[in-house]
Amino acid sequence: MNKIEELIEQLCPNGVVFKDIETLINNKSVSTITPPRKLTKNFYQTIGAIPIIDQGQDFIIGYTDNEEVIIDKGLYVIFGDHTEVFKYVDFPFAQGADGIKIIKTNPSVIVSKFLYYALNSYYIKTGKYTRHFSFLKKTFIPIPPLAIQQEIVSILDKFTTLAVNLKDELQARTRQYEYYRNELFNFEGKEAQWETMGEIGTFIRGRRFVKDDITTEGVPCIHYGEMYTHYKIWAKKAKSFLEPTLAAKLRVAHPGDVVIVAAGETIEDIGNGVAWLGESDIVIHDACFTYSHSLNPKYVSYYLQTNLFRSQIKKYISSGKISSINAPGLSKARIPIPPMEEQERIVGILDKFNTLVNDISVGLPAEIQARRNQYEYYRGKLLDFKSISNG
Structure with a gap:
């Protein structure tokens, strides 16, 4: 029996309560906050002290040095109202443009990162570019005891770290590939x-x-x-x-x-x-x-x-x-x-790099996808609770 199974046996052997987000908002377990001000795209910088978070796929879209727009450090779940993208933010930031909901939890009821993982698992995306917060509020999630929430977060964080490390390695390998590709075609002082x-x-x-x-x-x-x-x-x-x-x-x-x-x-x-x-x-x-x-x-x-x-x-x-x-x-x-023999040598080297950084069946992208599938599988299993009535 693993640690989560032991905790479930001790703390909630009959199941857990599921509640929709709207109920959690009404009973103050969850709240949304309003930023001091939103930044439009023409104020985004490529470098700066404060990261800008918007509803796009990129985690950080830009930076600003304007302290008047800063949202203080906290534990936030960001929901893209149009894009249905979830982000977890635990540092000071500024809101970019429009279209995000900044969600904060009551830590005595819900661990903020547990909410992030639960919404990623239970929210059903529509895929349409429209407002979605009303759909999010109707989403039911399990509310297990805090000790179980924290253990689930700890396990899923490890999967996330593995995936991030692989992505970092892929970026490094891609830069290395691009460097060698340019260098291999530099024939200064060589036969060509x-x-x-x-x-x-x-x-x-x-x-x-x-x-x-x-x-x-x-x-x-x-x-x-x-x-x-x-x-x-x-x-x-x-x-x-x-x-x-x-x-x-x-x-x-x-x-x-x-x-x-x-x-x-x-x-x-x-x-x-x-x-x-x-x-x-x-x-x-x-x-x-x-x-x-x-x-x-x-x-x-x-x-x-x-x-x-x-x-x-x-x-x-x-x-x-x-x-x-x-x-x-x-x-x-x-x-x-160069001679055909040298052309073939260059192709052989670049083929290996290309496979490593681009091949979705055997290279790093394949390993990243495998880790993602593994993460999603375990997220689903870990968040699969037996439901009991609200009592």
Whole structure:
């Protein structure tokens, strides 16, 4: 019998009372507080003494030095009224913009962090962008004795710490990956020929098709939006397909070509590529180019992510609501061409880093997901109490 089971046996063998948040507010077990003032986005700073908390996914959205807006240190559960995001805050902060509820507990009834974990488990998200506090108030949560609440918090905190440590490691590995990627393409003093991409290959723009044209089977295709949401360095299988009659009118990338995205909402979006390593041709969208060449395809794809390449194409990108680059602009970018053996060595090194930081099946992201699943499983088990009437 573990410690929680022993405490339940001693303190609440018949079950615990479940109460909705509205009842807890009415009986003063829970309260909401109003900040001195809310900060709009134009007052957010990138550095400052006071963190700014809003309802977005990012835990801290910015900083301020304005002490007039500070909310004193306490133990708070933050609820995003529109986004349904929960945050636990135990330090002084400022409220950013609108749309959050700042919840405080009566510590003689509810441990603040227990409330945070319980709401994450019992609140059912609607997924709609509307006000949700009325839904939150109807949420029932268990109210076990304080000793049990504290033990549950202690266990779940350990899972959270493990996940945070993994995320920190992932960020460090990602920075290391980016450093080595840039360094491996620095051929100063090494054997490498430099050519423009236009001199050693050809760019062909795809032809237009729309999302409604996409089917679940047929001829494989790449829509430019998928270059941001689905494809990474290389691919052997397509996510989407087109009817053969339509596909016959469009343009394709051949196996070994690199598909390069040529349009996006920001300059940073432009120029990313995916090496197509499938067994057959693949149709490409008109916001993409296929680049045919005689290099290692993944070598080219990795090069497209380097600071060196991106700094070269930046001046050829036309910015606006949608930023874009044309074939002449891409053609002017210079690329180092070492012997094929060296290209393969570089690809081998970067493949290992890429797997570690991006592969959701075997790398750090997979381990983070496994920890998240484990945390959610145990959170559900630990908060699964037998209910008794309010008496």
